[in-house]
Amino acid sequence: MMVSDAVIRRLPTYYRYLTMLHNDGVLHISSFDLGKTMGLTPSQVRQDINCFGGAGRQGFGYSVISLKDHIAKIMGIKNKQNMVIIGSGNIGSAISGYVGFSESGFNVSALFDSDEKKLDKTINGVPVLPISELPDFLMSNDISIAVIACPESVAQKMANTVMEYGIKGIWNFAPIDIRTPESVVCVNVSLLETLQQLSFRLNNLKK
């Protein structure tokens, strides 16, 4: 299935709104109403949904539950996914305690750190293990995503290690772009760059 990057970025938002509608007992929704909630035109909504293979009925709109389940399926939300977090500093700790991941099928199995002072404890209920145990842990557990939350200087090295042990999904919070082969999916989240975008827009607001 070919889905454009823009649509992939909007999929979780569709999923979130459809879940809200479902919880509110809404059975059907038109492209007009869904678009209004999400700030999109009805035709954009129809194009998006068509693009990822959802179907509506003229005059009835989309079935909320079918569309929600369809999106969950193509997003892989139905399968529980286990993650490890490399680095138990501020960001790693925050990710380990982020409310909403577990509801959405994501589970943090362990944090890893090279700092001995941080070991032998749990953060938000997640054990902090020595980095030396990472290979064994990856081989003996069903982990699909590694979160890179360690210092920039070792981020690529850590990414290489997890890839070597079969990880195909990397969520990177270190302020460098992690290089991965095409067979691995990597999403780089640069908090500083997001803040700088905000600052740019703020600096260029019409006075």
Add this chain to the structure above:
Amino acid sequence: MMVSDAVIRRLPTYYRYLTMLHNDGVLHISSFDLGKTMGLTPSQVRQDINCFGGAGRQGFGYSVISLKDHIAKIMGIKNKQNMVIIGSGNIGSAISGYVGFSESGFNVSALFDSDEKKLDKTINGVPVLPISELPDFLMSNDISIAVIACPESVAQKMANTVMEYGIKGIWNFAPIDIRTPESVVCVNVSLLETLQQLSFRLNNLKK
């Protein structure tokens, strides 16, 4: 100046690479080399730079320092910007300690929390103040950005409060889209949605 969203998203990356090149003593760079580093085509680099008003010389490429300074200027990086963080939980704490903000001219002035148990201490050197003091604090300090890191249920209310006291830049980490008037810049960072995008891509990797 009209700069497209895609270019705005790339500006911080240009800035980061140009800073690295500058620190490495590089004086000039061609669109070809800059593009190679950033994963863009030379023509895309020339278009981008043209779009935000930078200029190169045929055969010499771009002056690294001029281009870096030009981007810093339009991004507002040269001016120090003060931020407050609403919510001193996992995310708020992580943001307050994020290495790299201060080097880039961003300063966290205070964290605010409604939980009395969290007050009267500092997190990463930043004081945690009672939420009741927020209006006074905003009126008596030069704050340009508010970070929303409080629970979803009060996020919009907190955003309304900071806007009422003159804040024009909102960086939202609560998992809802904050509604703002056109005179306010709001960047919503949904960690769950980013993770779900990763999961989608992982689920649709060519096997």
